[in-house]
Amino acid sequence: MTAIWWIRRDFRLCDNPALVAAALAGDVLPVFIRDETVDALGAAPKWRMGLGLAHLMERIEATGGRVVLRAGDARVIIPALAREVGATCVHWARLYDKDAIARDTEVKSTLKSMGIDAHSHGGHLLFEPWTVATKTGGYYKVYSPFWRAVKETDIAPCLSAPKVRWAEAPQSDALADWALGAQMRRGAAIVEPHCHVGEAAAMARLETFVAAHADVYQERRDFPSEPVCSGLSENLTYGEISPRTIWHAGMGALKAGARGAEHFLKEVTWREFAYHLLYNEPELAHKNHREGWDTFAWSEDADSADVTAWKQGRTGIRFVDAAMREMYVTGTMHNRARMIVASYLTKHLMVHWRVGRAWFEACLIDWDPAANAMGWQWVAGCGPDASPYFRIFNPDGQLEKFDKEGVYVRRWIAEGQRAPSSTALSYFEAVPKAWGVSAQGLYPKPIIDLKVGRERALAAYSERNA
Numbered sequence: 001m002t003a004i005w006w007i008r009r010d011f012r013l014c015d016n017p018a019l020v021a022a023a024l025a026g027d028v029l030p031v032f033i034r035d036e037t038v039d040a041l042g043a044a045p046k047w048r049m050g051l052g053l054a055h056l057m058e059r060i061e062a063t064g065g066r067v068v069l070r071a072g073d074a075r076v077i078i079p080a081l082a083r084e085v086g087a088t089c090v091h092w093a094r095l096y097d098k099d100a101i102a103r104d105t106e107v108k109s110t111l112k113s114m115g116i117d118a119h120s121h122g123g124h125l126l127f128e129p130w131t132v133a134t135k136t137g138g139y140y141k142v143y144s145p146f147w148r149a150v151k152e153t154d155i156a157p158c159l160s161a162p163k164v165r166w167a168e169a170p171q172s173d174a175l176a177d178w179a180l181g182a183q184m185r186r187g188a189a190i191v192e193p194h195c196h197v198g199e200a201a202a203m204a205r206l207e208t209f210v211a212a213h214a215d216v217y218q219e220r221r222d223f224p225s226e227p228v229c230s231g232l233s234e235n236l237t238y239g240e241i242s243p244r245t246i247w248h249a250g251m252g253a254l255k256a257g258a259r260g261a262e263h264f265l266k267e268v269t270w271r272e273f274a275y276h277l278l279y280n281e282p283e284l285a286h287k288n289h290r291e292g293w294d295t296f297a298w299s300e301d302a303d304s305a306d307v308t309a310w311k312q313g314r315t316g317i318r319f320v321d322a323a324m325r326e327m328y329v330t331g332t333m334h335n336r337a338r339m340i341v342a343s344y345l346t347k348h349l350m351v352h353w354r355v356g357r358a359w360f361e362a363c364l365i366d367w368d369p370a371a372n373a374m375g376w377q378w379v380a381g382c383g384p385d386a387s388p389y390f391r392i393f394n395p396d397g398q399l400e401k402f403d404k405e406g407v408y409v410r411r412w413i414a415e416g417q418r419a420p421s422s423t424a425l426s427y428f429e430a431v432p433k434a435w436g437v438s439a440q441g442l443y444p445k446p447i448i449d450l451k452v453g454r455e456r457a458l459a460a461y462s463e464r465n466a
């Protein structure tokens with residue numbers, strides 16, 4: 001009997017409930033579909049997805065299997081493929097954004113109407129979003145009670161990689177023909193050395209974190225030049241590691257006395273909270289959560305001079321520019337820096353968070369539909385449990401606090417340095433030549449005085465509340 005394992009964002013063999021179920025049901029045919037949800041990804045996450053997929057395909061090939069690649073509408077392809085190979089069942093790991101839910105619901109009902117078993121499984125999250133509810137049966141909009149509700153929950157142990165008999169694979173597209181990295185151009189070669197692709201790399205990251213950083217995580221996680229954070233968001237987004245694996249490692253560190261371990265578990269739970277919100281508010285990525293923000297005086301011009309300077313890391317505000325360049329070169333950005341650039345865009349520059357969200361979506365290799373939407377709405381002040389709009393980060397003050405010695409800034413800003421670091425220089429190799437920027441050029445003057453920007457934002461906020 002043939003069981004299809006429909007791979008989506010679960011590029012792993014360990015702790016993969018969908019793969020385990022497929023392996024129990026028969027010979028496993030692994031399948032990946034390049035459908036409209038893949039095509040809609042931004043340049044960096046689409047490219048990084050291709051790296052992860054290539055890595056998983058090699059691992060499966062090393063054990064005698066072959067991943068079938070097909071492009072098109074999964075609603076048509078999965079049932080057609082099931083018929084083609086005579087599959088008796090299809091297994092996949094659930095995703096929680098509205099497009100994925102709509103697609104999967106349709107695939108499930110078509111398969112069932114054909115007499116083929118269709119099973120969706122957990123694995124992308126610790127808690128299914130509908131299993132956590134407030135006392136009145138609603139969903140949580142504030143993080144702290146969400147954390148209190150889930151923190152004592154027993155999380156099941158991780159599943160080992162199953163013994164799999166791979167099914168004979170029918171015709172497949174070639175991954176190279178899909179050109180998932182086509183939009184990355186010059187950037188791919190620069191970003192790739194910063195990536196940690198695959199299950200083994202993710203596990204190594206987790207082990208390093210637990211051994212070297214869990215203890216000081218709470219004290220040092222806000223310092224962007226220090227390698228204290230786990231970096232696991234890149235792997236979590238493609239399912240190269242399960243959140244359950246991370247949770248148990250964090251719990252182990254907590255029991256072993258690591259002082260920062262509980263804080264780490266809380267951060268992992270922020271990801272769960274983001275999915276809890278996105279599942280219950282499918283429009284979170286596009287619409288202001290709070291009422292009254294639709295008329296706020298945010299600009300939505302994604303190509304204005306201010307927004308261009310922000311995207312290019314040329315605002316003249318060093319923390320903002322260092323962070324934007326870090327993202328361009330590595331495909332990720334430190335969490336504190338994300339908050340600062342988001343605050344600067346939505347407050348000092350008075351630009352809609354959707355503009356920033358879209359740029360992050362194009363540039364982040366750890367782009368995640370839930371965490372990104374929640375992060376932007378949180379900073380902008382219009383989201384659930386959001387930081388109030390009037391809390392405006394002063395990027396220079398933040399620099400004084402979290403990069404006093406200027407290590408982070410020197411790492412990413414070359415202009416004005418006698419011997420710029422290779423990381424700072426690599427930014428100029430990564431960006432499109434059309435931007436016309438050069439390490440020998442002058443560092444720009446601030447596009448807006450921080451005090452003026454702050455006052456303008458506060459005035460707009462007062463007007464909104466009047």
Ligand SMILES: Cc1cc2nc3c(=O)[nH]c(=O)nc-3n(C[C@H](O)[C@H](O)[C@H](O)COP(=O)(O)OP(=O)(O)OC[C@H]3O[C@@H](n4cnc5c(N)ncnc54)[C@H](O)[C@@H]3O)c2cc1C
Nearest residue numbers: 229230231232233267268271335338367368371372375376
């Ligand atoms: C404007 C903005 C946009 C963001 N966009 C994304 C995004 O696209 N993808 C993404 O994964 N995260 C996003 N975040 C959240 C956070 O910045 C990253 O998860 C974190 O920087 C990842 O680094 P790490 O893996 O080293 O985290 P660690 O500090 O090691 O934390 C461990 C894990 O906890 C989770 N986590 C930590 N902080 C948060 C948080 N604030 N919200 C949700 N989950 C969290 C992540 O899964 C992370 O891998 C965004 C935050 C902001 C403010």
